[in-house]
Amino acid sequence: xxxxxxxxxxxxxxxxxxxxxxxxxxxxxxxxxxxxxxxxxxxxxxxxxxxxxxxxxxxxxxxxxxxxxxxxxxxxxxxxxxxxxxxxxxxxxxxxxxxxxxxxxxxxxxxxxxxxxxxxxxxxxxxxxxxxxxxxxxxxxxxxxxxxxxxxxxxxxxxxxxxxxxxxxxxxxxxxxxxxxxxxxxxxxxxxxxxxxxxxxxxxxxxxxxxxxxxxxxxxxxxxxxxxxxxxxxxxxxxxxxxxxxxxxxxxxxxxxxxxxxxxxxxxxxxxxxxxxxxxxxxxxxxxxxxxxxxxxxxxxxxxxxxxxxxxxxxxxxxxxxxxxxxxxxxxxxxxxxxxxxxxxxxxxxxxxxxxxxxxxxxxxxxxxxxxxxxxxxxxxxxxxxxxxxxxxxxxxxxxxxxxxxxxxxxxxxxxxxxxxxxxxxxxxxxxxxxxxxxxxxxxx
Amino acid sequence: xxxxxxxxxxxxxxxxxxxxxxxxxxxxxxxxxxxxxxxxxxxxxxxxxxxxxxxxxxxxxxxxxxxxxxxxxxxxxxxxxxxxxxxxxxxxxxxxxxxxxxxxxxxxxxxxxxxxxxxxxxxxxxxxxxxxxxxxxxxxxxxxxxxxxxxxxxxxxxxxxxxxxxxxxxxxxxxxxxxxxxxxxxxxxxxxxxxxxxxxxxxxxxxxxxxxxxxxxxxxxxxxxxxxxxxxxxxxxxxxxxxxxxxxxxxxxxxxxxxxxxxxxxxxxxxxxxxxxxxxxxxxxxxxxxxxxxxxxxxxxxxxxxxxxxxxxxxxxxxxxxxxxxxxxxxxxxxxxxxxxxxxxxxxxxxxxxxxxxxxxxxxxxxxxxxxxxxxxxxxxxxxxxxxxxxxxxxxxxxxxxxxxxxxxxxxxxxxxxxxxxxxxxxxxxxxxxxxxx
Numbered sequence: 001x002x003x004x005x006x007x008x009x010x011x012x013x014x015x016x017x018x019x020x021x022x023x024x025x026x027x028x029x030x031x032x033x034x035x036x037x038x039x040x041x042x043x044x045x046x047x048x049x050x051x052x053x054x055x056x057x058x059x060x061x062x063x064x065x066x067x068x069x070x071x072x073x074x075x076x077x078x079x080x081x082x083x084x085x086x087x088x089x090x091x092x093x094x095x096x097x098x099x100x101x102x103x104x105x106x107x108x109x110x111x112x113x114x115x116x117x118x119x120x121x122x123x124x125x126x127x128x129x130x131x132x133x134x135x136x137x138x139x140x141x142x143x144x145x146x147x148x149x150x151x152x153x154x155x156x157x158x159x160x161x162x163x164x165x166x167x168x169x170x171x172x173x174x175x176x177x178x179x180x181x182x183x184x185x186x187x188x189x190x191x192x193x194x195x196x197x198x199x200x201x202x203x204x205x206x207x208x209x210x211x212x213x214x215x216x217x218x219x220x221x222x223x224x225x226x227x228x229x230x231x232x233x234x235x236x237x238x239x240x241x242x243x244x245x246x247x248x249x250x251x252x253x254x255x256x257x258x259x260x261x262x263x264x265x266x267x268x269x270x271x272x273x274x275x276x277x278x279x280x281x282x283x284x285x286x287x288x289x290x291x292x293x294x295x296x297x298x299x300x301x302x303x304x305x306x307x308x309x310x311x312x313x314x315x316x317x318x319x320x321x322x323x324x325x326x327x328x329x330x331x332x333x334x335x336x337x338x339x340x341x342x343x344x345x346x347x348x349x350x351x352x353x354x355x356x357x358x359x360x361x362x363x364x365x366x367x368x369x370x371x372x373x374x375x376x377x378x379x380x381x382x383x384x385x386x387x388x389x390x391x392x393x394x395x396x397x398x399x400x401x402x403x404x405x406x407x408x409x410x411x412x413x414x415x416x417x418x419x420x421x422x423x424x425x426x427x428x429x430x431x432x433x434x435x436x437x438x439x440x441x442x443x444x445x
Numbered sequence: 446x447x448x449x450x451x452x453x454x455x456x457x458x459x460x461x462x463x464x465x466x467x468x469x470x471x472x473x474x475x476x477x478x479x480x481x482x483x484x485x486x487x488x489x490x491x492x493x494x495x496x497x498x499x500x501x502x503x504x505x506x507x508x509x510x511x512x513x514x515x516x517x518x519x520x521x522x523x524x525x526x527x528x529x530x531x532x533x534x535x536x537x538x539x540x541x542x543x544x545x546x547x548x549x550x551x552x553x554x555x556x557x558x559x560x561x562x563x564x565x566x567x568x569x570x571x572x573x574x575x576x577x578x579x580x581x582x583x584x585x586x587x588x589x590x591x592x593x594x595x596x597x598x599x600x601x602x603x604x605x606x607x608x609x610x611x612x613x614x615x616x617x618x619x620x621x622x623x624x625x626x627x628x629x630x631x632x633x634x635x636x637x638x639x640x641x642x643x644x645x646x647x648x649x650x651x652x653x654x655x656x657x658x659x660x661x662x663x664x665x666x667x668x669x670x671x672x673x674x675x676x677x678x679x680x681x682x683x684x685x686x687x688x689x690x691x692x693x694x695x696x697x698x699x700x701x702x703x704x705x706x707x708x709x710x711x712x713x714x715x716x717x718x719x720x721x722x723x724x725x726x727x728x729x730x731x732x733x734x735x736x737x738x739x740x741x742x743x744x745x746x747x748x749x750x751x752x753x754x755x756x757x758x759x760x761x762x763x764x765x766x767x768x769x770x771x772x773x774x775x776x777x778x779x780x781x782x783x784x785x786x787x788x789x790x791x792x793x794x795x796x797x798x799x800x801x802x803x804x805x806x807x808x809x810x811x812x813x814x815x816x817x818x819x820x821x822x823x824x825x826x827x828x829x830x831x832x833x834x835x836x837x838x839x840x841x842x843x844x845x846x847x848x849x850x851x852x853x854x855x856x857x858x859x860x861x862x863x864x865x866x867x868x869x870x871x872x873x874x875x876x877x878x879x880x881x882x883x
Binding site: 151 | 486488489490491493529530532533534537538540542557559586589590592593596597599600601602700701702703704735736737742745746747748749750751752772773774804807808809810811812813814815817818819820821
């Protein structure tokens with residue numbers, strides 16, 4: 001059974017879920033540089049519009065952590081044509097829903113609404129791409145909201161605090177080490193001017209991807225997109241997205257967080273790992289399958305077998321990897337020991353399990369089974385057109401292409417047992433890892 | 446990082462429905478007499494099957510708290526000649542997905558399987574449901590996971606608040622305690638207790654089935670008999686209705702951290718009450734998770750006191766509540782509660798405006814067709830409709846019921862439903878200037 005609180009770490013089929021068949025996906029670019037993807041699904045009379053900007057927390061100026069996410073909140077505060085809150089009110093009055101999210105590499109806005117209201121939401125989304133306005137009071141109040149958000153989602157959660165600390169240790173120089181929500185002391189200083197500077201530079205058609213998914217045709221979308229987004233001026237201040245690179249890691253990094261609010265202690269480790277690159281996704285595919293083999297199932301995976309079946313070491317063990325990022329990603333392991341088993345013992349057992357896996361090699365039956373599940377995931381994924389839209393939006397804002405997205409299933413199927421062992425040997429090296437322990441109290445480990 | 450907190454799950458508030466002419470719910474009665482609702486859609490070669498057995502945690506026998514939960518978690522741990530690993534291997538080789546879950550009112554099974562191996566997948570699910578092995582070694586392993594969850598819940602302000610609230614609300618009723626059990630009750634469960642929980646919960650007299658996807662009515666009927674034919678005809682009697690023992694006031698439970706978690710609520714309204722749609726509108730205007738809602742406007746947008754706040758009508762099988770939830774910094778918790786109280790009193794006294802009524806109607810009626818989105822969601826909605834005894838043509842009539850609500854209806858229902866003095870706040874944190882009132 002899955003542990004409820006581990007949802008964010010559990011790898012399952014959804015990770016490997018694949019894109020829609022190519023014949024339902026169209027792609028074109030407007031003259032001002034706006035890239036458009038249309039995913040057709042005519043089963044329900046609904047449509048999702050998503051605008052993805054190729055900018056996220058890892059593109060923030062130094063000292064302004066959290067500004068990408070703060071701007072995302074402020075994007076609902078009005079434009080030259082819309083009052084504060086009118087965007088969402090208008091969507092809701094039509095029976096739709098809207099929201100937004102920010103990551104290190106992208107910021108995205110979406111609405112889901114009846115298909116015949118696409119014109120309305122496109123007009124409003126195009127409006128706020130270039131004409132955002134807000135009052136100083138709105139900014140002050142919303143800053144209090146994001147501080148509450150940080151308090152709720154990070155400062156109240158020992159596990160979130162540990163992973164924030166671990167990322168900061170993992171990335172010494174690259175901005176992936178800075179939390180998306182921001183460091184509290186910098187969030188408290190974020191200003192309206194900071195938000196507008198960031199907005200004016202990065203929010204423009206030539207830095208965005210429009211995804212429309214649902215009961216629409218490519219021709220309809222092209223007409224509406226040209227009408228609403230076509231007149232927008234591109235930004236001229238965009239540079240190539242080159243972030244400060246990591247120096248070579250010379251020493252293993254370890255940290256322990258003691259927090260009285262923690263319950264079961266656990267050990268988790270993240271290794272620096274390559275991400276998916278355009279035209280070169282083979283290693284990322286092998287790592288994706290490695291994560292499934294090591295920890296994708298609570299019953300049959302290597303870690304589950306060795307730590308919860310063959311030995312009485314862990315309550316739960318898993319492995320995780322998501323290679324959809326612009327720069328280097330991480331590959332992670334996670335073990336909650338059984339009561340009476342120390343973190344040191346659990347970590348030793350985890351390392352022994354990895355060593356044994358490298359020694360014994362890949363079980364060909366397990367590899368086949370995972371590939372079968374990945375093939376089936378392609379079919380199940382087509383049931384959720386919003387999920388497909390997110391997959392394309394994520395890929396296109398981290399430097400991948402439509403072709404890469406559509407090649408991904410084949411790249412996964414082409415992974416061999418030797419590939420898996422090769423990437424495992426390269427990546428699973430403690431000298432290039434961060435190991436974190438979470439404990440409720442100072443105890444002898 | 447989502448801008449809004451996730452909208453509170455509406456317990457059984459099924460509002461979905463198609464407005465498409467070609468969309469049709471079929472009732473399928475198997476040769477053996479098992480009923481299911483079906484929406485055929487042959488666009489993608491798989492079927493989503495959603496099954497509910499009414500009863501859930503409320504069926505736990507005295508002293509056996511957590512038995513139904515543990516039993517449900519063990520269904521996927523093997524059957525017949527298949528142990529845990531063999532079962533998982535067989536399921537994964539078919540690329541079928543089975544999820545077994547339990548809540549206060551039901552045990553649920555969510556299955557997805559490919560058309561190409563449907564018979565084999567259904568056969569595997571049949572064996573798991575009818576005769577789980579309940580191996581001792583699997584029991585111990587999964588019991589360990591449940592105990593880990595309980596230790597986690599004991600340190601989770603959200604879970605602590607929920608337990609305190611339920612204990613105050615439900616007196617001696619099974620709803621008063623957590624269906625996961627306590628560390629002691631879970632430790633004491635035996636294999637016989639788990640077998641008894643299985644006999645009590647998994648029976649033909651309490652099955653509800655929704656299906657959607659690449660399957661015809663003619664195929665579904667015999668499938669139902671194969672899937673459920675071996676189950677016992679009857680299970681344990683359902684628990685009685687309960688009346689709430691909740692009183693107005695504030696309960697503070699100290700917990701370290703920068704924020705307090707605040708649950709609040711009082712008596713609700715039954716799903717079959719003639720005023721249910723008016724009550725739905727009252728709830729949307731007051732505390733719908735959307736930005737236009739009064740609490741979101743007053744507590745978050747105007748004052749920045751929370752990241753998110755919402756209320757909902759929680760209709761359980763044996764009780765009805767109106768509940769709300771937020772988190773706020775310890776320094777602002779008392780102010781946030783005062784704002785909630787004030788909005789509670791305002792809507793009870795004044796009702797809502799004509800503009801709010803119209804905006805809420807267009808939201809509720811406009812969002813209605815959007816929810817029938819994908820086989821899995823449709824199957825869940827079909828089973829939910831049956832669980833609360835809605836007619837099969839409900840989707841065709843539902844929007845008219847929303848439209849029929851008048852401003853007077855809303856005023857009358859707001860005065861009856863929304864009771865400022867009855868509101869109980871359970872606060873878990875270190876709030877400043879706030880103490881338990883009684």
